[in-house]
Amino acid sequence: QQQVKQSPQSLIVQKGGISIINCAYENTAFDYFPWYQQFPGKGPALLIAIRPDVSEKKEGRFTISFNKSAKQFSLHIMDSQPGDSATYFCAASFGNQFYFGTGTSLTVIP
Amino acid sequence: EAQVTQNPRYLITVTGKKLTVTCSQNMNHEYMSWYRQDPGLGLRQIYYSMNVEVTDKGDVPEGYKVSRKEKRNFPLILESPSPNQTSLYFCASSLSVQGGNQPQHFGDGTRLSIL
Numbered sequence: 001q002q003q004v005k006q007s008p009q010s011l012i013v014q015k016g017g018i019s020i021i022n023c024a025y026e027n028t029a030f031d032y033f034p035w036y037q038q039f040p041g042k043g044p045a046l047l048i049a050i051r052p053d054v055s056e057k058k059e060g061r062f063t064i065s066f067n068k069s070a071k072q073f074s075l076h077i078m079d080s081q082p083g084d085s086a087t088y089f090c091a092a093s094f095g096n097q098f099y100f101g102t103g104t105s106l107t108v109i110p
Numbered sequence: 111e112a113q114v115t116q117n118p119r120y121l122i123t124v125t126g127k128k129l130t131v132t133c134s135q136n137m138n139h140e141y142m143s144w145y146r147q148d149p150g151l152g153l154r155q156i157y158y159s160m161n162v163e164v165t166d167k168g169d170v171p172e173g174y175k176v177s178r179k180e181k182r183n184f185p186l187i188l189e190s191p192s193p194n195q196t197s198l199y200f201c202a203s204s205l206s207v208q209g210g211n212q213p214q215h216f217g218d219g220t221r222l223s224i225l
Contacts (some may be wrong), residue, residue: 096141
């Protein structure tokens, strides 16, 4: 049973466009929601994270929007660049346990 | 350079032959964890450790063992590997014992193929 559901599986965006990746969860005990970026041959790297007491967090071109009542959160990448082409994973955790989404392969076309 | 180091990076072996994947971090992190990554399933947590001699099961612990005898090392042991354990494995660490609320630093992965 997938604790965190992520969509879409793949995404193609033109350079300069907005990339949006969505995640949903059921367990209201989750209290930390990070996004990780993974390039081929590398381990995931933390991109940005949010806690449920905040509805939005922005770091540069990356924004997390969090809707606690809907149990959904999303990653927005503004002004997408070819260098953003990677796989993105959302995750949720409580205590010491982590649950990841299935990943979104983002391709930004020049 | 702060890093999580996994060895080997690639391994092809046969069913039933015990193997160990090592993981070492140089950041003095308390929390360490192992994940497997499979297509269409994302990353799934196998085991985690909050400190020396303290380990606990993650989401998919069956068929795996771990130990944490030193703070920096967290090896993953497959006592009797089977083909369904063919996967890409990642070790990760974070500063605090409350690993779930801290950013995790990942190694570059170990690709295991079990024939």
